[in-house]
Amino acid sequence: MGDDGTREWAAGDGFIELDGLEKVFDVRRRAGRFRRERQRVRAVDGISFRVARGEMVGYIGPNGAGKSTTIKMLTGILTPSGGRVRIAGIDPARERTRLASRIGVVFGQRTMLWWDLPLIDSYRLAHRMYRVPDARFRANLDRCVELLDLGDLLKVPVRQLSLGQRMRGDIAAALLHDPDVLYLDEPTIGLDVISKTRVREFLRELNRDRGTTVLLTTHDLQDIEQLCGRVMVIDHGRLLYDGTTAGLHEAGGGERTLVVDLERETPPLELPGAPGARVVRVEGTRQYLAFPATQSAAPLVARVAAAYPLVDLSVREPDIESVIARMYGERAGA
Template sequence: MDSDFIELDGVEKVFDVRRRTGFLRRERREVRAVDGISFRVPRGEMVGYIGPNGAGKSTTIKMLTGILTPSGGRLRVAGIDPSRERTKLAHRIGVVFGQRTTLWWDLPLRDSYRLMHRMYRIPDRRFRENLDRCVELLDLAELLDVPVRQLSLGQRMRGDIAAALLHDPEVLYLDEPTIGLDVISKAKVRGFLRDLNAERSTTVLLTTHDLTDIEQLCDRVMVIDHGRLVYDGALAGLHEVGESERTLVVDLEREMPPIELASDLAVRVVRVEGPRQWLAFPASASAAPLVARLAAEHPLVDLSVREPDIEAVIAKMYAADPSRQAV
């Protein structure tokens, strides 16, 4: 059970889509949102589940929560079939969808949490302890009496994360949990999730387009594209397979010719606009030696590192081998 806490064997989800082709005519076609996915997630692991828009990430999570029923294959969470025992599973999982809230729109956060207290039949003492911890670590104290509809996206996201954890779920599904958050709030959420995983061995499945979330939280990453699992392993391995690059944006004191560095890194200037230059280097490499060399040899004013786009990484993977299957 612990080694196969979440298990999928050849899981498929097919939707029938009808498109109007004439005044009284419609064309029917099948869309395979998930196409034969298989993987295992042990209890207590934090896994990044990433891919481009429309790849099948949210569909997978909806099947794992019981919202959708698979068209084929076998799926279990903690030994439970989600679609057949959805109510039983609900007490063991927490879910946060970045674009949809589980909170009551016109109620203050505090009242939403009280409703969940009753819905999940959480013991009073445990509820107070969990709520106090979430309020402190997610900085919600000043928001508890504010109606959800008046919260910013970032504030609502923090409120949703707290709501998903009040009943001590064994599994937490997070869909874009840091969307709309500023840098400080993102750091708080990431630290909170790390502590949660370390202290309570909560299993976390995280979908995001922010690779920093994955790098700071997950040792393992799975990539899905066109409904198929195309990579399962370490993030560094994904960068190597996709030959992805990070970009160092450098602001100099004055306009200069393209920077040339005598370095072991494969660094190249991809763009120059006045005193600003964009340097690309392998995503699997550390930026520290490159930054140190630049600071020593050039008049720097400012710099920043931009992470590679996930969709670009996957596009390169497919360009290198169109027939690539699950790893």
């Protein structure tokens, strides 16, 4: 890990390897009443990263950042315009059939299940399509049914399933052939709290017990905080950040908050010896002090305790959504 919190890697150390990956689309746009112009849109612009076997990595960015385009190139659906991509040494665009048995894919807004068939029939089709040995298929199916709570749904037509039920069904379908890599594109979109919790618990257990490599794209940043030890931030096709969640707070210039409970109401705290600290809110005897995420809270706590009648205090980490929004805003204003 680099001094700035970003990830460092050497050539050849990745199970998933991208080197200068690019994808350019030709788009025709109206340029007048009867005329259209062709424009080149660079959806992915020279992205390079490595993901080691068994890592669980978040891949996040705003709509149109290039996340889904990257996933489609990793699966062989799209051919790169430039650069290099390898999954376990396999070129996805050239060896898509060979790669299919090594990967599982879940697109939150699409389904691989057969709409009018019972859920179990979609699983049987996957069994034959991937040529999974019978004993292995039964073991994997039993495990997924138990952990994702699908037992009562196997004979229900897919079209009658709720969104949360179908999402769990899709995740199971993607894992019946024991893929080495699982790509998840918005896997918890539209799910209720209970369904999200169940899916997250399952993914944690899958990664821990099977060592499955997971690349997760999502707009629900709680997915990232609860599942991923590493996060990559992409915007306008370029990688802005690659490192730990803690490092992300620093890279985004986030602030931590010291919540102070005093014995009695006082005017906003004055701490001239604590540079960067400021009172952002006062609620009776409780005051909120913001200070840079890169600074230790200990000196600030010591100054408050020495100068004011203190009852209790706590430190709140910066909200990851605000950190990401700040990073996008800084890029837009650059």
